[in-house]
Amino acid sequence: MIAQNEVKNYVPKEVTQQREFLQNYQNYDGRGVVIAIIDSGLDVSLDGMQQTTIGSPKVIDCMDFTGAGNVDTSVIKEFNNNxxxxxxxxxxxxLNIPSTxxxxxxxxxxxxxxxYELCSEEALKNIIVS
Structure with a gap:
């Protein structure tokens, strides 16, 4: 179980009584459950999205359905020897790649x-080019 001082405030804990629930049901933290989230605003790089309470990866796969295939990622690079x-x-x-x-x-x-390729014509009217 995550120690009280390690719990991040992503959701209001007092209102949802999360702490009390997890104290009574320590294994009821979602382990063994796989959930598909379809959301254009999910940031999988957040610390809270990295590992489950038992150390397993929290995100199994991530797909961008807001424009899947709109960005060609066929260019492959490797680290320089230096x-x-x-x-x-x-x-x-x-590009600096985090060592983690x-x-x-x-x-x-x-x-x-x-x-300019991602914005609608209406949105482009609001972009000021200097």
């Missing part, structure tokens, strides 16, 4: 998309 945490992106910028990211293949699929 630096194990950097790759050169498609735009030429140096685990990528057994060592191959990173890169893609780039212009903001």
């Amino acid at each position: 630096n194990k945490n950097n790759i050169i992106g498609i735009s030429g910028r140096l 990211w685990i990528n057994p293949s060592g191959k990173w699929h890169l893609g780039i998309k212009s903001l």
Whole structure:
């Protein structure tokens, strides 16, 4: 069970009585349950989305259904021999990959998309170009 001081405040704990519930039912924390979430605003990089209470990965797979396939990610890069945490992106910028990211293949699929390609014509009218 997560210690009280380690519980993050993603959901109001007092109103939902989460702490009391987990004290009474320590194994009722979702283990063994797989849930599909279809949400365009889920940030899977958040600390609270990394591991379950028993150390298993919390996110099994992540797909972007808001425009799946809109960004070509066929460009594959690997770390330079000189630096194990950097790759050169498609735009030429140096991309720093956090050392906590685990990528057994060592191959990173890169893609780039212009903001102008993602916005509607109406939204583009509101973008000021200087």
